[in-house]
Amino acid sequence: MPTLYIANRNYSSWSLRPWVLMRELAIPFDERLVPFGDPAAFRAFSPTGKVPCLVDAGTTVWDSLAIVETLAERRPDVWPRERDARAWARSAAAEMHSGFQALRTTCTMNCGVRVRIDPFPEAVLADLARLDALWAEGLERFGGPFLAGPLFTAVDAFFAPVAFRVQTYAAPVAPASRAYLERLLALPSMRTWYEAALAEPWRDAPHEEELRGIGTVTQDLRAPASGTRA
Amino acid sequence: MPTLYIANRNYSSWSLRPWVLMRELAIPFDERLVPFGDPAAFRAFSPTGKVPCLVDAGTTVWDSLAIVETLAERRPDVWPRERDARAWARSAAAEMHSGFQALRTTCTMNCGVRVRIDPFPEAVLADLARLDALWAEGLERFGGPFLAGPLFTAVDAFFAPVAFRVQTYAAPVAPASRAYLERLLALPSMRTWYEAALAEPWRDAPHEEELRGIGTVTQDLRAPASGTRA
Numbered sequence: 001m002p003t004l005y006i007a008n009r010n011y012s013s014w015s016l017r018p019w020v021l022m023r024e025l026a027i028p029f030d031e032r033l034v035p036f037g038d039p040a041a042f043r044a045f046s047p048t049g050k051v052p053c054l055v056d057a058g059t060t061v062w063d064s065l066a067i068v069e070t071l072a073e074r075r076p077d078v079w080p081r082e083r084d085a086r087a088w089a090r091s092a093a094a095e096m097h098s099g100f101q102a103l104r105t106t107c108t109m110n111c112g113v114r115v116r117i118d119p120f121p122e123a124v125l126a127d128l129a130r131l132d133a134l135w136a137e138g139l140e141r142f143g144g145p146f147l148a149g150p151l152f153t154a155v156d157a158f159f160a161p162v163a164f165r166v167q168t169y170a171a172p173v174a175p176a177s178r179a180y181l182e183r184l185l186a187l188p189s190m191r192t193w194y195e196a197a198l199a200e201p202w203r204d205a206p207h208e209e210e211l212r213g214i215g216t217v218t219q220d221l222r223a224p225a226s227g228t229r230a
Numbered sequence: 231m232p233t234l235y236i237a238n239r240n241y242s243s244w245s246l247r248p249w250v251l252m253r254e255l256a257i258p259f260d261e262r263l264v265p266f267g268d269p270a271a272f273r274a275f276s277p278t279g280k281v282p283c284l285v286d287a288g289t290t291v292w293d294s295l296a297i298v299e300t301l302a303e304r305r306p307d308v309w310p311r312e313r314d315a316r317a318w319a320r321s322a323a324a325e326m327h328s329g330f331q332a333l334r335t336t337c338t339m340n341c342g343v344r345v346r347i348d349p350f351p352e353a354v355l356a357d358l359a360r361l362d363a364l365w366a367e368g369l370e371r372f373g374g375p376f377l378a379g380p381l382f383t384a385v386d387a388f389f390a391p392v393a394f395r396v397q398t399y400a401a402p403v404a405p406a407s408r409a410y411l412e413r414l415l416a417l418p419s420m421r422t423w424y425e426a427a428l429a430e431p432w433r434d435a436p437h438e439e440e441l442r443g444i445g446t447v448t449q450d451l452r453a454p455a456s457g458t459r460a
Contacts, residue, residue: 047367048325048360059317063324069299070317087289087300094293095278098328130278137277 002056003030004067005045009197010222011036011207013109013161015052016193018067021157023189025077029054036204065097068154079155080148088141089148089155092134096158103127107165108210111197112222115169117215125172131162132174139176145183152187160184164194169215201226232286233260234297235275239427240452241266241437243339243391245282246423248297251387253419255307259284266434295327298384309385310378318371319378319385322364326388333357337395338440341427342452345399347445355402361392362404369406375413382417390414394424399445431456 004022006015022029034041034051042049046062054061054070061067072078079086102123120128138147138155147155163181166173173181184190203225211217234252236245252259264271269279276283276292284291284300291297302308309316332353350358368377368385377385393411396403403411414420433455441447 047364059314060321061317062321063328065295065327066317066320066324069320084289087291087296090296090299091290091292094296094327097295097324098293134277 001028001030002054003032005032005034005051005053005055007034007036007042007051008200008202008204008207009033009193010111010200010202011109011204012051013104013164014050014064016109016161016164017064017157018052018054018071020160020187020189020193021068021078021154022071023192024152024157024187025075027071027075035200035202036207037202064158065093068093068157072154077151078153080142080151080153082149085142085148088138089153092138092147093155093158095134100127100131103131103162103165106214107169107171108207108214109161109164110168110207110211111164111194112200112220113168113211113217114219114221115211115215116218117169117171120171128171128173131159132177135159135177135180136174139180145180147180156184160190163190197222199223231258231260232284233262235262235264235281235283235285237264237266237272237281238430238432238434238437239263239423240341240430240432241339241434242281243334243394244280244294246339246391246394247294247387248282248284248301250390250417250419250423251298251308251384252301253422254382254387254417255305257301257305265430265432266437267432294388295323298323298387302384307381308383310372310381310383312379315372315378318368319383322368322377323385323388325364330357330361333361333392333395333401336444337399337401338437338444339391339394340398340437340441341394341424342430342450343398343441343447344449344451345441345445346448347399347401350401358401358403361389362407365389365407365410366404369410375410377410386414390420393420427452429453 004018006012006019039049046053048062052064052067054067061070068078080089106121106124135147142149146152163184166181198221201223234248236242236249272279278292282294282297284297291300298308310319336351336354365377372379376382393414395401396411428451431453
């Protein structure tokens with residue numbers, strides 16, 4: 001059984017992507033959660049010191065998109081079965097993988113808090129407008145309720161962190177985008193992730209500082225902080 | 231036959247990646263080069279207004295890594311045949327796709343000039359050190375002369391622009407890295423690209439301005455600039 005290394009559920013948007021895909025597709029895996037704070041702990045399993053990292057029969061796959069494509073070799077349900085939908089899904093997931101820098105930098109994932117940003121930077125609004133257009137295209141062209149058709153696939157997994165970001169920052173998106181993100185938040189795997197994120201006792205100082213530079217924290221729904229790992 | 235849209239060979243590092251892969255693997259395609267300068271010209275074929283973009287039988291694939299994976303569905307030589315090498319190659323290509331921001335931002339691809347940077351920013355040196363470590367691992371583990379073994383595959387295509395960047399900026403890399411980059415520069419497809427880049431008559435103001443902010447241009451090997459497309 002492969003091992004998936006992840007970091008704090010509250011912060012680690014890249015960890016969420018393969019995790020939610022494997023859970024929704026019922027791909028068995030052992031999970032190892034390593035909380036942020038000790039870079040050496042990450043270097044022990046990842047050549048970049050980053051998560052996620054999949055280790056399967058001695059082979060290490062150290063990037064989220066590479067993990068997805070490696071899983072897709074054996075699982076035809078990772079991507080849409082229809083050729084055109086698959087090409088679209090791969091393009092959209094790759095666009096997320098290398099892009100949306102303003103959204104990712106300004107609205108860092110922090111599942112358990114609510115933050116007021118006023119005003120939203122123009123570059124973030126531009127990223128959100130592109131997401132609206134991209135999602136509308138997928139939902140219309142392939143019929144929904146997921147981005148590339150009736151089934152949850154890797155392209156939905158790649159945008160799953162945006163659901164938590166929009167929730168945290170009350171980011172302005174189109175009604176169709178909001179409805180899509182609510183479908184993501186209602187998935188069993190997403191609910192499990194969210195509840196576990198709220199229960200985490202860890203606070204990572206760099207992530208918490210990023211948050212204070214961005215806006216005003218209006219709610220903190222997380223379990224009380226504790227210096228020790230639960 | 232698929233159509234591959236690219237931009238100026240002198241500047242467009244993302245265009246180079248699928249182009250060099252398809253040429254080295256003798257995958258037939260029609261090439262459409264659209265020079266930078268008119269965003270509307272790019273929006274006509276690409277939903278993001280960016281290159282590269284592959285259009286095949288009505289299906290548009292608008293990201294370099296998605297193009298590679300789409301080609302890999304029909305061509306087993308896009309990635310290494312051995313499972314462990316393939317997982318490594320996919321991880322390394324994906325790391326390039328989303329990372330090495332300092333190198334990409336500071337040492338933008340500009341094939342036809344030579345630039346002195348002194349000193350190199352620490353963040354660029356850190357990116358180069360990571361490339362040294364990554365390439366050394368691949369070359370040693372899979373036996374060379376390419377990163378994941380005896381054959382040129384998509385992971386080499388993903389690092390091909392670095393060969394031009396190191397040449398342009400005389401960027402400091404390890405001897406084994408330099409030897410690997412020289413092998414890339416000697417490939418027929420890379421020589422064809424380079425010669426065509428030098429012959430281009432176009433200058434794109436934003437790319438040229440980036441260059442002037444980075445260091446001192448010591449040589450310009452390009453054909454004389456002209457306002458018109460050849």
